[in-house]
Amino acid sequence: MIMPEKTLKPELRMARLCARLCAGLFITAITGLAFAPAPALADPKVLSDKAGKEWRHKETKLALPGSFGRFTLESVKDWTDSQSDIVATYRDRSTDTLLSVFLFRAGLADVSIWQDRIISTVRANGGGLGNVDGNETRLTPFTPRDGVAGSGSIAAFHLTGGNSQTSGSAVAPFGDWLVAMRMSSGSLDEQALFNALLDFASGLPLGQPAKERTHGASYAITPCSGTVPMGTAKRSEGSMSEALLLSVGLEAALEDRQKGAVEETPAAPWCREATSGKEFSVYSRGNANDGYVIAYNDAGVAIEVSKAISLTPSDSQNYSVALRAATATSFFRGFTSLPSFQQAIDVINSERPIGSVGRTPKTARHISISADTAAKEAKQ
Known part of the structure; x- marks a missing residue:
């Protein structure tokens, strides 16, 4: 029984x-000190340093283009030993504009939360780029290519007192992963930077099978x-x-x-x-x-x-x-x-x-x- x-x-x-x-x-x-989960590497591992060459992530199959517009992919690095925390660097030298693309298996794959944290970091001048001009943040939902409508989030800022004139961030869901994009420019105005960031973010193929689409539309988090x-x-x-x-x-x-x-x-x-x-x-x-x-x-x-x-x-x-x-x-x-x-x-x-x-x-x-x-x- x-x-x-x-x-x-x-x-x-x-x-x-x-x-x-x-x-x-x-x-x-x-036993012993080996119990802790694998920490981030002290120095990122270089996965590609061939300028202008497309790079494809093994697990998600996401392909990062070798170039888009006037931007060129310069390097791809991994902060882990399992391609779980990737950073790719693009640059447009004609406008002194840098784009960093982060692909990571998120502890919590929520676009709205991590966009809110990025905004907090930018406002605290965490990257040393400059101070955000004004109290308002331009925050706009966008739709990733083949993705859920409005599931991405994009923000842009005008900066003062630093090395950059403008900065922006975009975050999009990709299953249990997130793609975060950070752009800063020494010459582009806020609208031009917003447009360039939106062009890249909305062009990435981030579609997922219907059963894996657990992300709804992004939104601005309030107190x-x-x-x-x-x-x-x-x-x-x-x-x-x-x-x-x-x-x-x-x-x-x-x-x-x-x-x-x-x-x-x-x-x-x-x-x-x-x-x-x-x-x-x-x-x-x-x-x-x-x-x-x-x-x-x-x-x-x-x-x-x-x-x-x-x-x-x-x-x-x-x-x-x-x-x-x-x-x-x-x-x-x-x-x-x-x-x-x-x-x-x-x-x-x-x-x-x-x-x-x-x-x-x-x-x-x-x-x-x-x-x-x-x-x-x-x-x-």
Whole structure:
């Protein structure tokens, strides 16, 4: 007789869940300093330095043209060892205009959030290009070639007091990837730069099969109307069962999405919480009790705080903390209630993850559990 899952002991429910979902996964306990996900390379790897030659990305098959208009592709580099964080450099020397194209597997593939972070970085003069003239930002949706209508976002700025006269950014979705384009010019005015950036961004072939088109139209993110008060949350146990649930659950969800088994429902738009800084912004869907996202810098790395997967509906509701980067998603010991924004940031900055799931083609089915977590489980 097969017992219903809700009557099984927790350890047996965990075994059944893993038997159902872990088939084909490579699960290992990592010891010592090797546990951390592969960091970004200290210096990017040069993939191409042949000026004017088209370059094609292996995994997505996206082809970057060798030239467009008066721009010439000068180099392509990778900040990882798996082509997960690409930067291509174009230049128009006749107008002193530089275009950088970033193709990266985003921790959160949301165009509106990352455009908002880029705008924040530009306004903070993060690149040293100059100060944005005025408080308004020209933000316009655009449609990528063969893509979802209005799913891209483009912004342009007039700058003062720096090396560039104008700057602009465009972001477009590409499945679980994002393409971000940054343009700066020493001579083009704002309209001319906007037009040049739009010509390039709308010309890239970023169409996706219908089942993978989970992106809607982009929009300007606005401040949240109010933040739900959050106290100091207590920590969860950080057990091996917790690590496996988080890791295996994520893997199963990703597989379902890739197969088109998950029907995306329209979600409330993101808004920006007041607790944001120069290097990060906090986003929620207008109700922080449901969780939130902390976007770091402007290159796709995100901390996601959300309600954790439970073994049964009666289990107490924990909240998970995940660091989603280009090559891996790492999970940290969670909380028994919603943690404050600062608590989540402190966890990422000071603790080691209890588990991780790879995100590259070679590691996408690899689940790693920290040696400390495995040892703690063995003692119980």
